[in-house]
Amino acid sequence: MKEPVHIGGSPSAAPDLQDLLHDVALGDQDAFASVYDAVVGPVLGVARAVLRDRAQSEEVAQEVLVEVWRTAPRYRPERGSPLNWILTLAHRRAVDRVRSVEAAAARDTKAALLAHQPVYDEVTEQVETRLEQEQVRRCLRTLTALQRQSVTLAYYRGLTYREVAEALALPLGTVKTRLRDGLIRLRDCLGVTA
Amino acid sequence: MTTTDPHALTGAYALHALPDEERAAFERHLAGCESCAQEVAEFSATAARLALAAAVPTRPAMREEVLRRVATVRQLPPAAASLDRARRSVWRGRGAGRRALAACVAAAVACGGVAVWQYQRAQDAGDRAARAQRQVEELAGVLAAPDAKSRVARIGDGAATLVVSAGRDRAVFVASRMAAPPRGKVYELWFSDGGKMRAAGLMDPDRSSQAVLLRGKVDGASGIGITVEPEGGSRAPTTPPLALLGLPT
Numbered sequence: 001m002k003e004p005v006h007i008g009g010s011p012s013a014a015p016d017l018q019d020l021l022h023d024v025a026l027g028d029q030d031a032f033a034s035v036y037d038a039v040v041g042p043v044l045g046v047a048r049a050v051l052r053d054r055a056q057s058e059e060v061a062q063e064v065l066v067e068v069w070r071t072a073p074r075y076r077p078e079r080g081s082p083l084n085w086i087l088t089l090a091h092r093r094a095v096d097r098v099r100s101v102e103a104a105a106a107r108d109t110k111a112a113l114l115a116h117q118p119v120y121d122e123v124t125e126q127v128e129t130r131l132e133q134e135q136v137r138r139c140l141r142t143l144t145a146l147q148r149q150s151v152t153l154a155y156y157r158g159l160t161y162r163e164v165a166e167a168l169a170l171p172l173g174t175v176k177t178r179l180r181d182g183l184i185r186l187r188d189c190l191g192v193t194a
Numbered sequence: 195m196t197t198t199d200p201h202a203l204t205g206a207y208a209l210h211a212l213p214d215e216e217r218a219a220f221e222r223h224l225a226g227c228e229s230c231a232q233e234v235a236e237f238s239a240t241a242a243r244l245a246l247a248a249a250v251p252t253r254p255a256m257r258e259e260v261l262r263r264v265a266t267v268r269q270l271p272p273a274a275a276s277l278d279r280a281r282r283s284v285w286r287g288r289g290a291g292r293r294a295l296a297a298c299v300a301a302a303v304a305c306g307g308v309a310v311w312q313y314q315r316a317q318d319a320g321d322r323a324a325r326a327q328r329q330v331e332e333l334a335g336v337l338a339a340p341d342a343k344s345r346v347a348r349i350g351d352g353a354a355t356l357v358v359s360a361g362r363d364r365a366v367f368v369a370s371r372m373a374a375p376p377r378g379k380v381y382e383l384w385f386s387d388g389g390k391m392r393a394a395g396l397m398d399p400d401r402s403s404q405a406v407l408l409r410g411k412v413d414g415a416s417g418i419g420i421t422v423e424p425e426g427g428s429r430a431p432t433t434p435p436l437a438l439l440g441l442p443t
Contacts, residue, residue: 025272032264036257041249044256049248058253062260069264073272080235087245088238095210129249136247154211155244161206162213173202180205187240194235 017082025072032069039083040065041129043090050094050158060097064090080194095158139189147182150175204230208237268338271330333407335359336366345442349420352402356439358412365394365408365441367418375399375422382423383408384431385415386438394418396427417441 017038023031043064047057068086075085140148146168153164165175186192200223206212207220224230336342339359346355352372358365367383375381380399383406384391395409397420408418419435421428 025269027269029261029264033257033261036260040252040257042245044252045248045250046245048250058256061252062256062263065260066263066267069269070267071270073270080238081242083246084239084242087242091241091245092210129246132243132249133247136243151205151209151244154206154209155241156248159211160213161211164211176202176206179209179211180202183205183208183237183240186243187236190240190243192236192239192243194232194239 018077021072021075021082024069025075032072035068035082035086036065039068039086042087046087046090047094049156050091050098056097057094060093061090064093067093084194091155091158098158099160135190139186142189143182143185144178146170146174147178147185150178151182151186154179201227201230204233205237208234208241271334329407332364333366333405336362336364336407343442345439347437347439349437354420354437354439356418356442358441360412363411363413365412365418367397367406367408367420368404369397369406370403372397372402374402378425379422380425380427381436382421382427382431384419384421384435385410385412386417386419387413387415391419391431393427393429396423399425412441415441 017035020031020035020038024035040061044057044061047060047064048054051057051060064086067089075082079085080088140152143151149168150161150164153159153167154161159167161175161179162172164170164179165172168175170178200220203212203216203220207217207224212220224234336359337357339362341361342357342359344355344357346353348354349369350373353370354372355368355370356365357368365385372381381397383394383397385394385408386392392415393409395406397406398404417438417440419431419438421431421433421435423432
């Protein structure tokens with residue numbers, strides 16, 4: 001049951017993106033357009049998950065994509081696949097934005113955070129995304145409730161582990177451990193290697 | 195379980211769930227903890243899967259906006275430390291036009307490193323890297339200058355492009371697939387001041403494709419020349435020039 005199911009679009013299966021990014025690093029705008037097409041869905045998805053607000057998430061997604069163009073010459077493959085690099089950047093930027101003062105004021109109450117629908121329940125037409133969603137959903141089900149809540153609140157809502165602890169009324173140490181245990185289980189279920 | 199064990203923070207770190215000060219502390223730990231780094235890499239890749247699952251449809255207009263912005267945003271030069279790695283890259287086409295030229299140079303930088311020559315006293319490596327970085331930026335600046343003009347010439351089976359920015363008063367020599375100089379020799383570049391040759395730098399003998407920022411200002415030179423010289427270069431040409439190029443006008 002730990003069998004990793006391989007599906008298209010996983011970060012490890014994107015050699016094309018590596019080549020494209022190489023061309024982008026040489027100033028190739030057509031290559032950038034292809035990179036854009038490949039990543040914009042999840043980049044915007046992450047930003048929207050964390051920020052909720054449509055306008056703000058678009059703004060952040062655009063910033064991230066321009067940043068990908070600007071810093072492509074500094075991308076280092078040994079630090080992870082291009083997709084990982086880009087999605088990590090997208091999450092980082094979204095989190096930075098949500099933690100900035102203005103955005104913080106507009107954040108949901110604890111109750112709303114806990115009651116939220118998982119972001120991946122949004123309807124999408126794309127087959128690849130649906131497969132990815134199915135797999136992530138299936139693997140999230142292998143986590144304990146506390147692991148799952150900790151991981152999704154931290155990642156999809158951009159909360160710090162302290163905020164997660166507060167929201168779930170758990171000790172800080174417990175949340176740290178749940179985040180790590182949860183990720184280990186998720187990593188193994190998804191068959192992620194780095 | 196102890197809450198101070200830094201290893202336990204890999205998960206929170208990979209999910210960007212550490213407050214800034216704790217993140218900085220963990221990054222210091224990470225620098226010396228290989229197993230943590232491996233775990234963080236795996237967790238980051240796992241988090242990327244959570245991102246993929248969150249993909250949403252996007253407005254086509256956003257694509258146009260981003261592509262438009264990108265056309266006006268200048269890319270960072272490769273980090274000095276990554277020049278070595280980039281060296282493994284492949285030379286790509288050499289078309290005409292500013293963008294293609296910039297790409298050529300990026301490729302030449304990638305293939306050959308920038309042959310930047312100094313005759314100064316030995317410097318520490320960091321200093322040299324910073325200097326090389328400035329040279330790369332200066333070089334890129336010449337190529338991207340609005341007043342940049344270029345001239346292409348064939349040298350043997352290879353090609354050379356001379357790019358000059360009058361505003362910056364600097365010139366860049368881009369060589370592509372030039373034959374290697376004889377053993378123990380180097381190609382030296384010269385500014386020609388009405389027939390009088392002024393040393394303008396050496397090319398890297400181990401690279402067939404490279405971009406060289408010519409040493410010194412153009413300062414009214416009428417052209418450039420390239421000669422074969424003994425290792426280390428000469429103060430004045432000792433052989434007839436392989437090629438002379440008039441400055442592009």
